Amino acid sequence: MIRDEERAQRRTALRALLVKPLLTAENDADRFVLVRRHLAELRDWLSRETGWRLLADAETARLFKTAPTLSDATHPARGRAKEPFGRRRYVLLCLALAVLERADAQTTLGRLAEEVLNAAAEPGLDFAFTLESRAERADLVAVVRTLLDWGALRRVAGDEDAYLSATGDVLYDVRRPVLATLLTPARGPSTIDATGFEDRLTELTAEPVADTDDLRNQAMRRRLTRRLLEDPVVYYDDLDEAERAYLVSQRQAITRRIEEATGLLPEIRAEGIAMVDPDDELTDVRMPEQRTDGHVTLLVAEHLAVHGEAGTEELRAFVRGAAATHASFWRKGVTEPGAEEELLSIALDKLVALRLVEVRPDHVRGLPAIVRYTLEEPTVREAGKVRR
Template sequence: MTPEEETARRRTALRALLTKPLLTVENDADRLALVRQHIAELRDWLTRETGWRLLADAETARLFKTVPDGDDATRPARGRAGEPFGRHRYVVLCLALAVLERADAQTTLGRLAEGVLNSAAEPELDFAFTLDSRAERADLVAVVRMLLEWGVLRRVAGDEDAYLSATGDVLYDVRRHVMATLLVTARGPSTIGATSFEERLAQLVAEPVADTESLRNQAIRRRLTRRLLEDPVVYYDDLDEAERAYLVSQRHAIVRRVEEATGLVAEIRAEGIAMVDPDDELTDVRMPEQRTDGHVTLLVAEHLSTRSAQDGVALEELRAFVRQAATKHASFWRKGVTDPGAEDGLLAVALEKLTALRLVEVREERVHGLPAIARYALDTPVIRGQ
């Protein structure tokens, strides 16, 4: 194998981990094998450039990624149909994991449901949860299917749809060694003395404070590299003074190392940096995208790119814009887009995508374009030749 081919395979392994930080032999056999072949180089690069830990064995590979911003709500867990997890479903997920931690090597969906019900009924939790309605059973099934995707559970017999319709049960193997890799914290939860949720969460992810200039620079470089890998756009205005100064002085070196390791390409503008994936793989939200929602999002982005970012655009004005677009493109879009109130749902999906891509911000009933949205502005077309 040539050095170029070896570099390409190592890059593919790193991209696999960035796309899916938990690989299992059942769901990702080829990618897991590739990661294990290059484990030493991958671990060295990740430790040096990001500070993320990487563990791998014959059955799993786990990259312990940390998010740049714990308050970022644009990347929720999603169900099979793409619906985002809400607070209720997240609580069910946490309770299910707590039940599975104490479960036998095998369990059923019915027993898991009973354990979640008992945990939800604890007086100090104050969480209303029953299985009387199909919607609440659907929350539990969505959680179980996510655990199956992660590899925490392995289906032995049965199907979740039967449980959802109250006509059957499902048997699972509980894979504790996979479950043990899920929690990503800077310190053990049992070592935290704070009592409020906000304080406990802050202490869980707080990193040690560097006490030398060399270690401080290392910490800054790691934070910047994480943001370049995880965030759609890194704006200079979002960085603190030390981070901004370091990125300005070391931009070429940091960007080059990320490009060489991942195959991403830097798009550098006066306002910040975006790492673009030519293969369109390392992203949660794609743009442009086909079909109705993708077209609406592109039209809204184009509209906002021509407006003042400081003043923004009122949501009501955008609703009117989407209504007009729906009438104009009704023959190409899905059915119902011209129904009364349909513009609300279309606009909500578009703004969710644009916010996740760091192209807009919604503040006080107005939408403000961020600098990167300028790439969607259209100039007056010029016809050359015949």
């Protein structure tokens, strides 16, 4: 019984790290305690199966994950209202981290804003930012609230809404132990010689080249395990020949180890593999969801599951028709001219992130995993008869 309880605790701790790779004793007390309790076992499993590092001290537990691919932009950071970060927020986040690295033990939002403005004005940084508009101040506040959620800042007094309305300021503690864990590259940025963005990113994330068959197979297994943990679906067509052959031959062993450690269940099909979470926790994009956007996404998925692909204009017309049908249940304004554009855009963004569709300039193509949303025709039984 004790062994089963420990196994369940390790699974809970690993799932917590996969959802939130940075846990702090202050913000995530229960999950942090579990990770610390099972640190040795978690560290061994992650190192062996994924190559990821897990570090922990009295204040933080940090899983240094690496992205399976460098070109996937479908899972951006999101603010508290779930709005995705754009370029300006990402740049502000980087500038804020640079400023906080040199800040005193405490700072205010106003002082941080001034120093970010000074950093944005540095020669060679093509970034126009003035804080003159409410939208710019809102972006800075979204970045600060993200740092609060991560535990890099601790609010001492005040509220960000007061700063937005220019009626007050906010005082923060700067938590340096947390700040020190935020960067996750394989190499320090100061050691990179490349100048172009793509080249610098490649060097930052480059891993040592294996020089024996055993090490090459180990590296391949780790890459595939990371993809199965991170990607909603891993299609064989997206892998190179060596990876595809290895995954096909080792899929039972790899998926079994993932299932035992995390509780994710393998869905293995001819086109690829998905590790499905029965508790629907290990994802930032859920399908299906409630409310208007969730219903639109499900209807579009069903349409593409049946037809395979559809032109963009056809899908707009489909969403317009669905809005007219469900207007009494959906949010206001869905039947207004042009409303279908936003509804369809939100739906397609979710379906792309879940690797269910591929969006092309003039049409959308369903990917193999979308067939799970195909609805069968209903069977109508005659009154008084029971099908055996």
